[in-house]
Amino acid sequence: MTIAGRFEAALDDVEEPDLRGPELLPVRLARACARTLRVDGAGISVVDAAQQRVPLGASSDEAAIAERLQFTVGAGPCMTAQEIRQPVFAVEDDLRRRWPVFTELLLGSTPFQAVVAFPLQPALAGAGAIDLYFRRSDDVPDLDVFEALAVGELVTSALSEAAVWSSWSPAEGPNWLQGPAPRRRAAVWEAMGKVSVELEVDTPAALDLMRASAYSRGTAIDDVAADLLAGAVRAVDLAPGDG
Numbered sequence: 001m002t003i004a005g006r007f008e009a010a011l012d013d014v015e016e017p018d019l020r021g022p023e024l025l026p027v028r029l030a031r032a033c034a035r036t037l038r039v040d041g042a043g044i045s046v047v048d049a050a051q052q053r054v055p056l057g058a059s060s061d062e063a064a065i066a067e068r069l070q071f072t073v074g075a076g077p078c079m080t081a082q083e084i085r086q087p088v089f090a091v092e093d094d095l096r097r098r099w100p101v102f103t104e105l106l107l108g109s110t111p112f113q114a115v116v117a118f119p120l121q122p123a124l125a126g127a128g129a130i131d132l133y134f135r136r137s138d139d140v141p142d143l144d145v146f147e148a149l150a151v152g153e154l155v156t157s158a159l160s161e162a163a164v165w166s167s168w169s170p171a172e173g174p175n176w177l178q179g180p181a182p183r184r185r186a187a188v189w190e191a192m193g194k195v196s197v198e199l200e201v202d203t204p205a206a207l208d209l210m211r212a213s214a215y216s217r218g219t220a221i222d223d224v225a226a227d228l229l230a231g232a233v234r235a236v237d238l239a240p241g242d243g
Helices: 003-012 022-037 061-073 077-084 092-098 100-109 137-142 145-164 180-199 203-217 221-230
Strands: 041-047 053-058 088-090 114-123 126-134
Touching (some): 022 053, 022 126, 022 145, 041 061, 041 077, 053 061, 053 180, 061 077, 061 100, 061 126, 077 114, 077 126, 114 137, 126 145, 180 203, 180 221, 203 221
Antiparallel strands (some): 041 053, 041 126, 088 114, 114 126
């Protein structure tokens, strides 16, 4: 069977009723990626026109956590692949050397010990990437790079086709930008604006304060954003010397 046939079969095998909605297409695609490439986890994300990183979907809760940890730190294999537009291979030793803070969180919060990230061709929502996660570094050499690149093209095609054959406004984007993961990340940008206004700092500084708070609390920046918007945490609590 061709790689396209295997991917289509894996996509068809994602039969959970709660994943049928068009907004959850990226989750189904991520699960199909993991099954087709025989890896332990997969995640799909994009960087939009505003240079904001948006997770679209993940194959498992652990893969979703890995993405949130990477975004919390602000550096990692997937972000690097999106930036340089080249594949990034990182077994545990590479992770520890290049991204020590992310690696500490990854190993402490997920079962993954290695990451391979491939950039996707720019689509309607911006430049994307696929993260592939491995429980053992020794499994990385078994990955067929050409198959992974082909799967990346199939993912891009599926997202583009879904957008073409559906109705959506430029302000909201395609249905697959309306799933739980993108909406959760949208709260970060909203909270960032809140912190920026209340502390009278620019948005990059506000994001840095939120990241520092997340790291000190041992949680993801998405959780800090939710607390800020709910009023459980005040912007002033994030200011240096406060909290």
